[in-house]
Amino acid sequence: MTGENSSDRLLEKYFSTEFRVLNAHLPREKKSLANLIEEEHPCVLLSDGSAHFFKRKELDLLAGMLTPQEQEKLSLPILIEINPGQNEIGLLASGQSIEAKVLAQVIGMPVVDDKGKVNLYKSQLGEIRANLRTTTQYIFSARM
Numbered sequence: 001m002t003g004e005n006s007s008d009r010l011l012e013k014y015f016s017t018e019f020r021v022l023n024a025h026l027p028r029e030k031k032s033l034a035n036l037i038e039e040e041h042p043c044v045l046l047s048d049g050s051a052h053f054f055k056r057k058e059l060d061l062l063a064g065m066l067t068p069q070e071q072e073k074l075s076l077p078i079l080i081e082i083n084p085g086q087n088e089i090g091l092l093a094s095g096q097s098i099e100a101k102v103l104a105q106v107i108g109m110p111v112v113d114d115k116g117k118v119n120l121y122k123s124q125l126g127e128i129r130a131n132l133r134t135t136t137q138y139i140f141s142a143r144m
Helices: 003-022 033-038 056-065 068-073 098-107 122-131
Strands: 043-045 051-053 078-082 088-092 117-121 136-140
Touching: 033 056, 033 068, 056 098, 068 098, 078 098, 098 117, 098 122, 117 122
Parallel strands: 078 136
Antiparallel strands: 043 051, 078 088, 088 117
């Protein structure tokens, strides 16, 4: 084993730990939009043990964009993957293209679901987060 391989593994382990800390706000389990609409206080449990609450206004906005069947399939929160140093931002989609449909309506332009991943541009993120602040969450990734 060379020193370079050893230092690469050490850095990889370090960043893996750091990203785990950065992502402590992620849900342990996502819930469908249909289920969240029925809850008195719609929320999901997070990895760090706290609860993340959804704004009713956002849930209603999403429900208005989707059929009842799509509301059952849309899992919330929608995860937006941030990769440092890249111009594009990835949406971790379920492969159902429901997330792509929602985001296309929010940003007012078509988006492409490429095998469960939707690429967005940083300039589109402001519009998404302005309308879907509690129904979207960032996930930080070290993939280059």
